[in-house]
Amino acid sequence: MELTVQLGQTVLNALAYLGSLATLSARAAYYTVVAPFQGKPVRVQRAITQAMQIGVRALPILSLITFFIGLILALQAAYELKKFGAMNFVASAVAISMSRELGPLITAIVVIGRSGSSFAAEIGTMKVTEELDALETMAINPIRFLVTPKFIAMVVMLPCLTIWANAMGVLGGSLFGVTKAGFTFLSYLHATADALFLRDIISGLIKSFMFGITITAVGCQEGLSTGAGAEQVGRSTTSAVVISIFLVIAVDLIFTALFFFLGGQ
Amino acid sequence: MSSPVGPLNEQVPPAISLRNLRVSYGDREILHGVSFDVQQGETLVILGGSGSGKSTLLRTLVGLERPTSGEIWIKGKNLATISADELDYIRRHMGMSFQGGALFGSMTVGENVALPLREHTKLEDPTIDIMLRLKLDQVGLSGYEDYLPSQLSGGMKKRAAVARALAMDPEILFFDEPSAGLDPIIAAGIDELILELKQAFHMTIIVVTHELASAFLIADRMVLINKGDVVALGTAEEMRTSKHPRVRQFLDRIAEPAVSQELDYLQMLTEDRHGNRR
Numbered sequence: 001m002e003l004t005v006q007l008g009q010t011v012l013n014a015l016a017y018l019g020s021l022a023t024l025s026a027r028a029a030y031y032t033v034v035a036p037f038q039g040k041p042v043r044v045q046r047a048i049t050q051a052m053q054i055g056v057r058a059l060p061i062l063s064l065i066t067f068f069i070g071l072i073l074a075l076q077a078a079y080e081l082k083k084f085g086a087m088n089f090v091a092s093a094v095a096i097s098m099s100r101e102l103g104p105l106i107t108a109i110v111v112i113g114r115s116g117s118s119f120a121a122e123i124g125t126m127k128v129t130e131e132l133d134a135l136e137t138m139a140i141n142p143i144r145f146l147v148t149p150k151f152i153a154m155v156v157m158l159p160c161l162t163i164w165a166n167a168m169g170v171l172g173g174s175l176f177g178v179t180k181a182g183f184t185f186l187s188y189l190h191a192t193a194d195a196l197f198l199r200d201i202i203s204g205l206i207k208s209f210m211f212g213i214t215i216t217a218v219g220c221q222e223g224l225s226t227g228a229g230a231e232q233v234g235r236s237t238t239s240a241v242v243i244s245i246f247l248v249i250a251v252d253l254i255f256t257a258l259f260f261f262l263g264g265q
Numbered sequence: 266m267s268s269p270v271g272p273l274n275e276q277v278p279p280a281i282s283l284r285n286l287r288v289s290y291g292d293r294e295i296l297h298g299v300s301f302d303v304q305q306g307e308t309l310v311i312l313g314g315s316g317s318g319k320s321t322l323l324r325t326l327v328g329l330e331r332p333t334s335g336e337i338w339i340k341g342k343n344l345a346t347i348s349a350d351e352l353d354y355i356r357r358h359m360g361m362s363f364q365g366g367a368l369f370g371s372m373t374v375g376e377n378v379a380l381p382l383r384e385h386t387k388l389e390d391p392t393i394d395i396m397l398r399l400k401l402d403q404v405g406l407s408g409y410e411d412y413l414p415s416q417l418s419g420g421m422k423k424r425a426a427v428a429r430a431l432a433m434d435p436e437i438l439f440f441d442e443p444s445a446g447l448d449p450i451i452a453a454g455i456d457e458l459i460l461e462l463k464q465a466f467h468m469t470i471i472v473v474t475h476e477l478a479s480a481f482l483i484a485d486r487m488v489l490i491n492k493g494d495v496v497a498l499g500t501a502e503e504m505r506t507s508k509h510p511r512v513r514q515f516l517d518r519i520a521e522p523a524v525s526q527e528l529d530y531l532q533m534l535t536e537d538r539h540g541n542r543r
Contacts, residue, residue, distance in 0.1 A: 126369075134367035137327045137360075138429075139353040139379045 004035075021217040024143070028151040031144040046149035054115045055157035059164065062110050065237045066165040069092055069106055070172025087181040091188050092195030094173030099196060100237065101213045103166040104204045105252060108211040111158060112244045116219040118242035119150055123223025124233040132224070147220045151213070158212035161250075166204070203259045210255060211248050279338075280305045280437055280469040281326065286335035288318075288325050295321045297493045298335065308463050308470040308479040313490035322490060323441055324475045327361050339437070357385055360430030361439040365446075368414035372399070374425045375410030377392035381432045384440050400428040403465075404458060405505065420451035427458065438462065440472040444479050452479065459483050477516060481505075489515060 036042055077093035114199065123146060126132050148214045170192050177183040222240040226232045279302035288296040295318045303309050313319035324330045326337065328344055335346040339355055347355070368377045378397040382388055386395070401407055404424040414422055423443060430438060436450035443459065456479045463470055463483070474480055480487060481501050489496045489504070489512055496511045497504060504512060513519070 129365055129370075130363045130367040131369055133324075133329055133431075134361070134363055134369075136329060137356055138384070138433075139356040140380070140384050 003160075007052065017221075021214075021221055024147065024221055025151070025213055025217045026186070027143045028148045031141075031148040032152055035144065040144065042152065043048055043145065043149050046145075047152040050149050050153035051157050053118075054111060054153050055161055058110060058114055058161060061114075062107060062161060062165055063168045065110060066098075066103065066106055067172040069102055070098060070169030071175055072172075073097055073169070074173040074176035074181075078176065088179050088183075088191065090177055091173065091183065091191035094177075095170055095192040095195045098169035098173075099166045099200045099204045101204070101252075101256070103169055104162050104208040104211060105248070107158065107162045107165045107208060108248045109245060110217065111154075111161065111211075112215055112241055112248065115154070116215045116244045117237045117241050119216065119219030120222040120226075120236045121221055121233055123147075124226035124236040127224065127226045128228065128230060128233060142224075145258040147224075150220060151216045154212040154216045155209055158208045158215075162204060162208040163201075166201070203255075203263070207252060207255050210251050214247050214251050215244050218247060277305050278341075280307075281471075282336070282338035284336040284338070286322075286325065286337060287333045288321055288330055290332045293380065294333070295493050296325070296332075299334075299490070299495055301488055301495060301498055302303065303469060303471060304416075305469055306467045307485040308459070308483055310484035310487045311471065311490060312472045312475065312477075312480055312487055313456075313473075314475060314515070316492075317490045318493040319473050319475075319490045320373065320441065323439060323471070327359060327439055328356060357381075357433055358436045360433065360435035360437070360451055362423065362426045362430045362441065362443065364442040366414065366426040368422060368429070370414055372413075372416070373410060374406065374412050374414065374428075376500055377425060378410075378413070378432055380428045381429070385433065396432070397428075400431050401425075403431065403462075404428045405454075418451075420447050420454060423447070423455055426461075431462075434466075435468065435498065437469045437471065440470070440474075442474055443472060444474065444476045452476070455479075456482050477518075490516075 031040070032042060073094045074090050077090050078087060081089050081093070122134070123192055126146070132142050132146075135145055170189075173192075174183070174185055174188040177188040177191075178185055219240045222236040222243070226236045281303040283302070284300050286296055286299040287294060311319045311322060319331060325332055325342075326339075328347075332345045335345060340358065342351055342355060343350065344355070368374070369380070372380070375394075375397050378400050379393050382393045382396060382440065386393075397410060398407070402408060404423050404427050406421060406428060409417070409421070409425070414425065417425060427440075440459065443455045447455065459470060459472065460483055462468065470483075472480070472483060485503050486498065486500050487504050488498045491511050497507055497509050499507070506518065507513070507516075
């Protein structure tokens with residue numbers, strides 16, 4: 001009995017949390033799409049600053065990680081392919097798994113670590129130091145002022161980063177392809193281009209768009225719900241990272257299943 | 266010059282009217298039916314100990330907390346039932362200086378002060394620039410517009426926060442613990458600043474504090490809050506001569522007897538809830 005009550009309570013809390021994420025995203029969408037027509041312009045400058053922070057500054061570390069991932073994928077694929085003497089499929093194995101799955105996912109995880117956590121820390125600190133209250137007393141909506149630019153920056157930059165990550169993964173795979181699988185660099189790129197369909201790339205980008213919404217919603221929600229005291233900011237930051245990773249993988253599963261059943265493959 | 270308080274001013278509606286205001290956090294009621302008026306142009310000091318509900322009262326007055334029942338009338342609107350847009354309209358006529366300043370750390374002092382102007386007016390940048398220099402000058406921070414809040418001392422942060430609160434030329438100005446965490450000299454400077462604002466602009470000023478010296482210096486009237494109730498309301502002189510035990514205890518700085526007497530405290534610890542010795 002006790003267990004069922006606890007289980008029920010947990011499920012209710014989880015649903016309420018998802019509801020709060022959806023509400024936050026919807027309000028950000030309102031301030032992006034509807035409010036500008038009612039004389040409340042989007043804060044473009046803040047969105048650009050955020051986009052620099054989320055996107056451009058993440059490039060070095062993301063490039064390195066996805067280059068390694070591409071190389072690892074090539075090695076792992078070759079382990080199996082070599083049994084069939086099909087080493088020439090290494091390029092397509094890397095290209096497809098990067099663009100459909102690992103490009104979006106690894107990018108999302110890097111961005112969670114860099115930006116999702118910093119959203120929670122930034123907004124949480126502002127909550128603790130009464131800066132959010134100050135915004136409200138100045139009749140400035142914190143969702144419009146703080147959260148909306150982050151959403152805009154994230155849903156633009158995450159797909160861009162994903163495209164970059166895909167390219168770096170292919171580059172990483174080519175290192176193995178050229179040195180061990182008998183490709184030239186050009187023939188490796190040709191094999192990659194032949195293996196990829198547009199839908200592979202698009203499905204990855206749709207996922208990364210959804211990941212962007214998820215990461216921003218969780219980071220900002222955790223920041224906004226920070227309790228009193230500096231240690232609560234740390235707690236918010238940690239849970240922003242943990243919850244984001246979990247939800248990004250859940251969203252990944254949902255969309256992969258959707259593409260599989262709707263797309264016929 | 267006498268302050269515009271009392272029967273002479275009966276025809277002017279009060280700046281703020283509270284009627285039986287109750288505020289709760291969850292099941293716990295913090296304010297148990299508070300009623301009083303704040304006259305236009307007067308400086309009202311809200312006094313009270315820690316946990317008395319004075320900060321909750323202030324947060325409710327600026328619309329950060331919603332009352333569970335009762336009425337708050339400001340500019341002909343009841344904050345308890347008002348829509349979000351109407352609340353925003355009222356807030357443009359109010360300024361609030363927070364305890365720690367609450368300046369935005371990522372913006373310079375100048376950008377902080379200019380923020381309400383940029384958000385709520387269509388003024389050109391040069392005009393905003395002149396206005397923010399004017400506001401900083403009023404609080405004695407000329408030349409600090411390009412500093413970040415982290416580069417300012419505690420007293421300067423509070424002054425910058427006041428400049429930001431003044432940006433929209435508010436009719437009502439709120440201060441949360443203006444002298445908290447400041448040394449006596451800097452705190453006296455903030456008191457001076459409040460007095461200057463009062464004389465220069467005749468705005469309604471509401472100050473929450475537990476600093477008695479500063480309260481008696483700046484207040485036209487004072488209200489003492491204890492455990493969520495108004496204990497006393499009156500001019501500084503009326504408070505000073507009040508015979509009310511709570512007022513006397515607060516003004517004469519007498520500690521709570523239960524905690525000050527070691528023996529009583531020991532007795533309290535060793536007795537259970539019904540007064541029986543364990």
